Amino acid sequence: TKLSKLTEEDLNDLVNLVELDLEGNDITVLNVTVFAKLDKLQSLDLSNNDLYMFDGDFMGEFPSLKSLELHGNDIQTVPEVLEPLFSRLENLTIHNNPLHCNCEIRWFVKWIESHRKVLEELSSVRCETPESTNLTLISDYGFQCRAPKIFNATFDEDGISLVCTAGGDPAPKVIWISPKGDEKVSSPLRSERKTFQSQNTFTVTKDGNY
Secondary structure (H helix, E strand, O other), X not given: OOOOOOOHHHHOOOOOOOEEEOOOOOOOEEEHHHHOOOOOOOEEEOOOOOOOEEXXXXXXXXXXXXXXXXXXXXXXXXXXXXXXXXXXXXXXXXXXXXXXXXXXXXXHHHHHHOOOOOEOOHHHOEEEEOOOEEHHHOOHHHOOOEXXXXXXXXXXXXXXXXXXXXXXXXXXXXXXXXXXXXXXXXOOOHHHHHHOEEEEEEEOOOOOOO
């Protein structure tokens, strides 16, 4: 049976673990809090999963990690919160991922310039969109984003449901703000990141809850 996710409980008794091989599972999210107790972990293999999202603050986590394998996943972007972790590594793989090369990934290209010895299979680290090419062959001007734009906002006559459709690169978050100032933030779904369009519905009940 393949794993689709990990929890802190799964690793509670493995505090002295040095090497963890999770290659070939169906894990979709790398949640840093799951590994919070594994201070001695030196090697983590998450290759050939279905990984597409990184969650948490990577500044102080994985203090002993030297090798991280992320190749063969569904990673579209490399968030800059990973920079502190990547800079501590001696070995990193991230090839064979459908990278979308916009402004979000510009920092990573600059990081590669001074860490070429860390990144393996550099020639296979490619952008899939907006054009298929080697990541390091794109000029700095080529890593562009597009400002969010609301294409459609529908307001129900009874004030019960609001539908907002917005597009941008990267796909934008939709933030609803109530008359009281409360916020509801909706991040784009995995599929919406690929279409660069977010759609979200905000529902208000008759008693004023939402």
